[in-house]
Amino acid sequence: MQKKVDFLVVGSGIAGLSYALKVASHGKVLLVTKDKADETATRYAQGGIAAVMYDPDTYEKHIRDTMSAGDDLNNPDIVRMTIQESTERVKELIQWGADFDQNKEGRFQLGREGGHSENRVLHHKDNTGEEIENKLLKQVKSHPNIEVLENHFTIDIITQHHLGMKVTRRTEGITCYGAYVLDRETKAVNTVLAKTTMLASGGAGHVYKTTTNPMISTGDGIAMVARAKGLIENMEFMQFHPTSLYNPAEHPSFLITEALRGYGGILKTNDRKEFMEKYDERASLAPRDIVARAIDNEMKMSGADHVCLDCTHLDKNELIKNFPTIYAKALSIGIDITKEMIPVVPAAHYLCGGIKVDEYGRSTIKHLYASGETASTGLHGANRLASNSLLESLVFSHRASIDAVNAVKDIAFKEGIPGWNAEGTTLPEEMILITQSHKELRSIMSDYVGIVRTDLRLNRALNRLKIIYEETEQLYERSVVSQEICELRNLINVAYLIIKMAMERKESRGLHYSLDYPPKKNNHHGTYKRSERNNT
Numbered sequence: 222m223q224k225k226v227d228f229l230v231v232g233s234g235i236a237g238l239s240y241a242l243k244v245a246s247h248g249k250v251l252l253v254t255k256d257k258a259d260e261t262a263t264r265y266a267q268g269g270i271a272a273v274m275y276d277p278d279t280y281e282k283h284i285r286d287t288m289s290a291g292d293d294l295n296n297p298d299i300v301r302m303t304i305q306e307s308t309e310r311v312k313e314l315i316q317w318g319a320d321f322d323q324n325k326e327g328r329f330q331l332g333r334e335g336g337h338s339e340n341r342v343l344h345h346k347d348n349t350g351e352e353i354e355n356k357l358l359k360q361v362k363s364h365p366n367i368e369v370l371e372n373h374f375t376i377d378i379i380t381q382h383h384l385g386m387k388v389t390r391r392t393e394g395i396t397c398y399g400a401y402v403l404d405r406e407t408k409a410v411n412t413v414l415a416k417t418t419m420l421a422s423g424g425a426g427h428v429y430k431t432t433t434n435p436m437i438s439t440g441d442g443i444a445m446v447a448r449a450k451g452l453i454e455n456m457e458f459m460q461f462h463p464t465s466l467y468n469p470a471e472h473p474s475f476l477i478t479e480a481l482r483g484y485g486g487i488l489k490t491n492d493r494k495e496f497m498e499k500y501d502e503r504a505s506l507a508p509r510d511i512v513a514r515a516i517d518n519e520m521k522m523s524g525a526d527h528v529c530l531d532c533t534h535l536d537k538n539e540l541i542k543n544f545p546t547i548y549a550k551a552l553s554i555g556i557d558i559t560k561e562m563i564p565v566v567p568a569a570h571y572l573c574g575g576i577k578v579d580e581y582g583r584s585t586i587k588h589l590y591a592s593g594e595t596a597s598t599g600l601h602g603a604n605r606l607a608s609n610s611l612l613e614s615l616v617f618s619h620r621a622s623i624d625a626v627n628a629v630k631d632i633a634f635k636e637g638i639p640g641w642n643a644e645g646t647t648l649p650e651e652m653i654l655i656t657q658s659h660k661e662l663r664s665i666m667s668d669y670v671g672i673v674r675t676d677l678r679l680n681r682a683l684n685r686l687k688i689i690y691e692e693t694e695q696l697y698e699r700s701v702v703s704q705e706i707c708e709l710r711n712l713i714n715v716a717y718l719i720i721k722m723a724m725e726r727k728e729s730r731g732l733h734y735s736l737d738y739p740p741k742k743n744n745h746h747g748t749y750k751r752s753e754r755n756n757t
Contacts, residue, residue: 222411223640226251226368227629229399229415231375231442234263235350236593236614237421238357242317243622245366248629251413252367253402255374255704256437259354262423262594263611265435266350267478267546269321269342270314270615271608272307274329278339280304287609290336290508291602292731294455299599302580303609303616310615311343318356321345333483334607336508342608347478347544353611374403374704375441376410378418378589379638380449395450397589398635405704410641416632417588417625420446420576421618424594425715426473429569430667433465433476439708440715442595446576447714452585454597455574456715457723458732460605461672462570463488463512466563467527468554474568475550477530479607482506484543486532488516489562491525510604510732513567517672520566529562567672571610573601573732574722582621588632590621603731643701654696655705658689659712665689666716670723674735679724686716 227248230237241250254261273283283304288295315321321343322330331340345352361367377383379398399415422442426434447453464482465474482488482505488497500515501507507515516528532540537559541548544558551558576584576591578598584591593614600613669682690713697706726733729740 222409223414224251224411225414225634227416228625229253229413229418230421231400231419232261232421232423232593232595233258233358233369234261234421234423234593234614235353235357235611236618237419238354238361239314239615240419240421240592240618240622241361241367242357242364243619244626245364247626248366248416250367251415252361252369253373253375253400253413254369254371255405255441256372258358258362258369258371260435260437261354262435262438263350263614264354265433265476266353266611267347267476268334268480269332269344269349269608270311270353270611271337271342271606272311272612273304273341274308274311274331274343278341282338283307283341286336286338287600287606288602290604290606292604293602294731295602296599299580303598303600303613306616306619307612310612310619314353314615317360319345319353320356321349332480333506334479335482335503335506335512336606337483342480342483344480347480347546350611370402372405374405374707375422375445376401376403376641376702376707378420378445378449378586379412379414380586382449383639384637394587395585396587396635397449398638401641403702403704403707408701410643410702412638412640414634414638416629416634417590419582419618419621419625420584420589420591420595421593421614422595424572425712426569426572428662428666428712428716428719429459429671430663431465431474431566432569433462433474434569435473439711441708441711442591443575443718444711444714446584446586446589446591447718449586451589452577453575453718454577455722456572456718457726458573458601458603459569459719460509460571460573460732461513461567463509463516463567464530464565465568465570466550467566474566476568476570477547477563477565478544479509481530481532481544481547484540485535486530487534488512489529489531490519490523491527491529493529493531493562496528508604509607510734513672514734516565516567527564527566530565531562532558533560533562571605573597573603573605578617580620581624582617583624588628590625592617592621603733641702647699647701652705655709658693659709662686662689662709662712662716666719670716670720672734674723674733676724676735676737679720683717683720683724686713686720689713690717
């Protein structure tokens with residue numbers, strides 16, 4: 222089957238949904254999502270969305286906090302643009318129906334998280350993402366110009382590669398004409414021709430053993446663009462959230478929001494000793510990379526499987542009122558957070574790198590946009606400031622929509638696009654081949670390319686990965702296409718990019734920490750002095 226649309230959107234989180242709503246009055250929109258439409262990383266975002274709303278907060282303060290957290294590897298122009306547009310984008314989100322907590326005076330009850338100098342995080346209790354997802358999805362499903370295809374997996378974007386043209390990374394003029402999309406129910410591969418395509422397909426947390434990401438986060442968009450010779454950057458910067466619930470039987474890991482530390486929760490060892498003051502004067506509210514490394518170090522020194530987050534000193538009723546999801550989850554495994562410390566451990570959480578885009582969300586491939594976690598906008602630098610991600614999605618989807626609406630008027634559908642070629646393939650081999658390779662991949666990345674790295678570990682990871690890559694490519698070439706083999710292939714592509722970019726960065730910076738390149742410290746939170754940094 223072949224479809225033709227003006228706007229193809231891959232992904233149904235805040236980035237994809239807000240973009241679809243923006244462009245829908247200007248043409249036909251097809252939104253493709255590989256699971257149910259509400260199964261997104263957005264849905265699981267507990268903490269909130271950062272924006273400047275009231276005095277004494279200012280754009281300048283938010284800009285400084287963002288640059289500081291990103292270790293000044295951020296693009297300062299992009300940071301300023303995003304922060305200055307934050308207030309309007311949040312107001313628009315509220316107009317779409319999003320409900321954020323307010324105090325008795327009717328002002329937003331703003332939270333504070335690690336790295337923020339002011340209270341500026343809007344939230345809906347501890348399930349902000351679910352609130353946003355539900356309200357946006359309601360708007361999308363009621364729009365007559367938007368068709369939503371659930372349980373449809375995007376295999377590849379269509380470019381010159383599929384027309385038999387040889388394209389190298391140095392070749393200019395790569396163009397996206399749409400995508401090949403697998404119907405998970407019928408197993409048919411449909412050809413979607415699109416004048417413009419938006420990739421809002423999320424992150425890649427499942428390249429690691431422990432992650433807070435939903436199962437859908439397999440780096441699909443990034444891998445597709447990499448195969449099409451689009452530019453990918455900053456993949457070495459994988460953010461490990463310091464506090465996921467330690468519950469080895471559960472996968473993915475349940476996130477314990479940073480807002481709980483902002484509310485007054487204190488990180489402690491298992492014998493109730495505070496430890497963060499040893500690592501940073503901001504203690505439990507230091508940026509995530511510092512906190513994650515501190516926890517990792519404490520665990521290695523003590524041999525413990527986890528540390529703890531202590532909330533027992535906080536008002537019981539207010540704690541339950543503000544964090545009902547966390548309270549209920551912990552209680553389900555026998556922990557009363559009002560009386561007992563919460564066992565926590567770092568987990569892969571957010572990828573700061575991805576598909577390189579400009580200020581309008583345009584990738585290096587013509588007619589292809591990217592927004593959300595799958596994109597590298599320049600906002601986060603070497604480490605994401607807490608609650609900046611939902612904001613980034615709104616800003617860049619908005620700006621991409623402006624560009625796409627203008628561009629679509631002059632774009633014609635590409636003729637002669639071939640259908641999906643399954644010639645010579647057979648039914649997949651035993652599923653154990655795929656699941657075992659995925660297990661090996663996660664072990665390689667977690668053991669050698671985790672929170673703390675070395676050149677030796679990275680080289681070992683690359684050598685191990687090459688074997689899995691070759692085996693998987695052979696399996697992919699001879700098997701009937703399936704979501705499972707495609708996801709494994711995408712994760713291998715992503716792992717390769719993380720390893721290679723980590724090997725190329727000969728310094729410790731932000732989320733990339735190497736024992737072979739110890740950071741040069743000053744008296745300001747263990748960051749680099751600007752004059753001593755490499756020009757990167």
